[in-house]
Amino acid sequence: MKALCWHGTGDVRIDTVLDPKIEDSRDAIVRITSTAICGSDLHLLDGYMPTMEKGDILGHEPMGIVEEVGKSVTKLKKGDRAVVPFTISCGTCWYCKRTEFSLCDTTNPNAEVAREAMGQSPAGLFGFSHMLGGYAGGQAEFLRVPFANVGPIKIESDLPDEKVLFLSDIFPTGYMAAENAGIENGDTVAVWGCGPVAQFAIQSARMLGAGRVIAIDRVAERLEMARKHGKAETINFDEEKVYDRLMEMTKGRGPDRCIDAVGCEAHAGGSIDAVLDKAKTTLHLATDRAHVLREAIMCCRMGGTLSVPGVYVGSLDKIPFGALMNKGLTVKAGQTHVQRYSDPLLKKIEAGEIDPSFIITHRRPLADAPEMYKTFRDKQDGCIKVVLRP
Ligand SMILES: NC(=O)c1ccc[n+]([C@@H]2O[C@H](COP(=O)([O-])OP(=O)(O)OC[C@H]3O[C@@H](n4cnc5c(N)ncnc54)[C@H](O)[C@@H]3O)[C@@H](O)[C@H]2O)c1
Ligand SMILES: [Zn+2]
Ligand SMILES: [Zn+2]
Numbered sequence: 001m002k003a004l005c006w007h008g009t010g011d012v013r014i015d016t017v018l019d020p021k022i023e024d025s026r027d028a029i030v031r032i033t034s035t036a037i038c039g040s041d042l043h044l045l046d047g048y049m050p051t052m053e054k055g056d057i058l059g060h061e062p063m064g065i066v067e068e069v070g071k072s073v074t075k076l077k078k079g080d081r082a083v084v085p086f087t088i089s090c091g092t093c094w095y096c097k098r099t100e101f102s103l104c105d106t107t108n109p110n111a112e113v114a115r116e117a118m119g120q121s122p123a124g125l126f127g128f129s130h131m132l133g134g135y136a137g138g139q140a141e142f143l144r145v146p147f148a149n150v151g152p153i154k155i156e157s158d159l160p161d162e163k164v165l166f167l168s169d170i171f172p173t174g175y176m177a178a179e180n181a182g183i184e185n186g187d188t189v190a191v192w193g194c195g196p197v198a199q200f201a202i203q204s205a206r207m208l209g210a211g212r213v214i215a216i217d218r219v220a221e222r223l224e225m226a227r228k229h230g231k232a233e234t235i236n237f238d239e240e241k242v243y244d245r246l247m248e249m250t251k252g253r254g255p256d257r258c259i260d261a262v263g264c265e266a267h268a269g270g271s272i273d274a275v276l277d278k279a280k281t282t283l284h285l286a287t288d289r290a291h292v293l294r295e296a297i298m299c300c301r302m303g304g305t306l307s308v309p310g311v312y313v314g315s316l317d318k319i320p321f322g323a324l325m326n327k328g329l330t331v332k333a334g335q336t337h338v339q340r341y342s343d344p345l346l347k348k349i350e351a352g353e354i355d356p357s358f359i360i361t362h363r364r365p366l367a368d369a370p371e372m373y374k375t376f377r378d379k380q381d382g383c384i385k386v387v388l389r390p
Contacts, residue, residue, distance in 0.1 A: 002390065003057045003140035004369040009047030012058065012370050020136060020144035025072040028148035030084060034161040035138050036061035037369070037386045038086075038169055039195050039263070040128065040311055042377050048264055048287070048313055051113060051131040060086035060126040061168040062138025063161055066152075075149045082152035084145055085338035086169045088124040088135060091150035102335035107147065108133045117314075122335060139369055141390045153342045162357040162387065163349055166200070170385075171356050172341035174200020174261075177309035178208050180332035181257035186211035190246060190255035190299065191232070192292045194222035196359050196385050197309055198261035202230035203354060205259075214249060216242055218267070221382045229358050238269050246299045254301035263310025264288035268295075273318055280317070287314025297324050308333035359385040366390040 005015040020029055038061055043049050063083040066076045076082060089096050089104040096104050104123035108114055113131045114121035124146075127137015136144065145152060155164050178201050183189060189210040191198050194217035202213050215226035218238040226232040235245050246255060268274030268291040280286035296306055297320050306329055324331070348354050361384045364372055372386045 001141035002366060003136075004059060004366065006044060006052055006056045006058055007054050010045060012045060012373050014367055014369060015055070017055075017057065017140075020142050022068060022070045023144065024146060025070040026147050026149060027070045028066055028073055028076050028145045028152065029068040030062070030064040030082060030143045030145055030152075031067045032062050032064040032138055032141060032143055032390045034063055034165050035059050035140075035366070035388050035390065036165060036168075037139070037373060037376050037388070039197060041373070043264060043311055043313070044129070045373055045377060046265060048281075049129045050313070051129045053130060056127070056134075057136040057140050058127040059137035059139025060128060061165065061170070062126075062143055063155075063165050063168065064143070067142065069148060073148045076152060076154060081155045083155060083164050083167045084126070084138060084143065085151045085153070085167075085342065086126050086128075087151070087335060087338050088126065088133065088146055089150050089339055090147055096150070099337055099340040101337040101339040110134060125335070139366065139388060141366070151339060153346060157350060159349065162360060163355055164346065165387065166356040166359070167338075167342060167345055167349075169336065169338065170196045170359070171200050171345055172338045173197050173309050173336040174202070175204040175341055175345060176334075176336045177201040177259050177261060177307050178204035180305075180309075180334075181205070181259055181307040182305045182330065182332075183208045183210050183257055185209040187256040188212040188214065188250055189257040189259065190214045190216065190296070191259045191261055192216050192296060193261035193310070194219065194226045194234075195261065198259070199225060199230065199359055199384075200356070201259050201261050201309065202226055202232050205257075206230065207353075210257075214246065214255060219379050222384060225384065242295055243299050250301070254299050254304065256301055256304050258296040258300045258304065258306045260292050260296050260306065260308045260310045262292040264290070264312045266291040277317070286317055288312050288316050290316040290319065294318065294320055297329065300327065300329055302327045303329070305330045305332065309336070360387055362386040364388055
């Protein structure tokens with residue numbers, strides 16, 4: 001089959017690889033009909049994620065038609081249509097029982113490597129490094145889905161792929177980010193980033209009762225989308241000092257809830273910490289560019305909440321932990337517990353409360369994936385979200 005494979009920093013290619021096979025009685029094989037590129041894939045493209053190997057198949061936002069199931073799979077049968085969450089979870093461990101699916105501690109075959117880096121090993125993820133399982137991803141013609149009784153979301157209505165595809169990741173990720181922010185009715189919520197995750201965090205903040213949403217980015221069409229679809233006020237961080245502007249907008253108190261939907265590759269026009277981050281990550285002396293996390297801690301009102309869906313990789317520099325502690329902030333983070341949100345968010349889509357396809361700017365065949373990775377990374381051609389069709 002054809003698949004999008006990682007070959008090194010800045011180098012992804014379409015290769016011909018072996019078709020996946022059932023390896024365990026709980027597996028399903030899905031023929032992919034739609035599959036998206038995520039901001040998390042950019043961290044792989046840009047070389048931020050360790051333990052990648054040449055030939056790794058990327059992609060963790062797929063859906064398609066079930067081709068074959070192992071003999072223990074009861075939830076799906078050949079011909080069913082399903083969206084596949086990016087988190088691989090067993091459904092029976094201590095964490096899964098608490099619906100903390102992304103912390104499932106049984107699905108990472110390379111748990112030792114993760115424990116070395118993090119103290120414990122969270123769940124295996126599709127197409128996201130060997131430290132997190134080494135599972136082949138879904139930017140391919142076929143995907144092996146382990147624990148098929150737990151993850152896949154069966155789509156029984158005739159909703160088109162584009163409306164349900166993002167249940168695999170960015171819609172629940174934005175929703176959990178807003179939920180983790182602990183929004184109270186009327187709160188002012190600041191969202192760093194206007195990428196796909198941020199757009200769904202903005203939508204979800206509104207659903208959860210935010211009074212005001214202030215969105216921060218520097219890409220014109222992304223800011224415009226936040227204003228148009230999320231009714232957000234916006235700040236362009238290339239044109240204004242974010243701290244000063246947020247204080248002005250909140251009468252000096254700061255936003256009640258802050259969401260970092262940027263993660264480890266933050267940009268910042270010339271600020272000293274960002275220049276240092278850039279130099280250190282280029283020289284491999286640091287793992288992350290943490291400008292947004294620092295800025296959000298400084299901007300958040302005292303007693304407020306900081307929610308971090310943005311992906312970080314290693315040990316971060318110059319985090320103002322004293323500010324965080326003395327201001328009494330609450331921090332919540334994590335890979336999304338996708339399966340927790342599958343049913344409630346599918347119901348919202350079915351009820352017409354939200355149509356997640358508003359985010360899509362590019363639709364292309366899988367063969368164009370290498371080019372589309374670069375278009376998405378470089379924010380060319382108004383690119384906000386790419387859907388690939390194998
Ligand atoms: N927690 C999870 O389960 C989960 C799931 C999906 C994605 N993610 C992560 O969420 C983050 C966002 O994903 P995405 O798909 O929206 O990516 P994206 O790369 O499209 O968006 C990131 C946005 O941040 C903006 N940005 C950069 N520096 C900024 C700054 N200083 N201030 C404000 N905005 C800034 C960029 O211009 C860009 O629009 C990534 O780190 C991704 O890995 C996490
Ligand atoms: Zn993702
Ligand atoms: Zn589990």
